[in-house]
Amino acid sequence: MKFQILTLFPELFPGPLGHSITGRALDKKLWSFEAKNIRDVASDNHKTVDDVPFGGGAGMVMKPDIVEKALLSFPSAGRKIYMSPRGTPLTQNLVKELATEETLTILCGRYEGVDQRVLDAYNFEEISIGDYVLTGGEMAAHILMDATIRLLPNVLGNDTTPYEESFSNGLLEYPHYTRPALWTDANGATHPVPDILTSGHHANIAKWRHEQSMELTKARRPDLLEK
DSSP states (O other): OEEEEEESOGGGSSGGGGSHHHHHHHHTTSSEEEEEEGGGGOOSTTOOOEEOOTTOOSSOEEOHHHHHHHHHTSSOOOEEEEEEEEEEEOOHHHHHHHTTOSEEEEEEOOTTOBOHHHHHHTTOEEEESSSSOOSSSHHHHHHHHHHHHTTSTTTSSOTTGGGSSTTTTSSOOOOOOOSOSEEEOTTSOEEEOOGGGGSOOHHHHHHHHHHHHHHHHHHHOHHHHHO
16 A cells, blocks of 8 residues: 655654554555655745635635645545544544555645645545644544554454454454463552453353453443444
């Protein structure tokens, strides 16, 4: 998969994606990226990419002609995404869908956003990572990319891992435990691992994990159960 990022700060990529699992996958060419500086296509002396909004209001808006020129500098755009707090929420099901694409072009806005006309003209899909506002779309793009990359073939060591995680089956993930089986914290309190996990009975363990997922989802995200 190739990610094509339109941004005013190309130096932010790959950023954290160049490390750990995603970094190793990048080295293995399981995914690639090209971060293009939108300012490079501006032709005036000041490399202007924004202007005041029609109708008044605070802030500046990224110009449609400049964004278009940067977009068309790619030979092929593939699926086009604009990171926006007003967009469709990024869910695990959407991530699975994105992971099947060959090319994703991600537009990272700044200032008050991007002129609506270029978004409409080129059918940008607006995606949100949550109900809050960031200073720019780059960090949101990192999150979308990370969630997508880890679902690509051969990126994770265990092919079953993505299907046991939170949201993969509509539920939050069950709790995890590792050695030591009996842990004593700094205050002297002891914390044993649930007996079921050391029983060796895989069917009972699977049942316990499902029950834990149900309880956590009911307590923390009842909206998921309603769906």
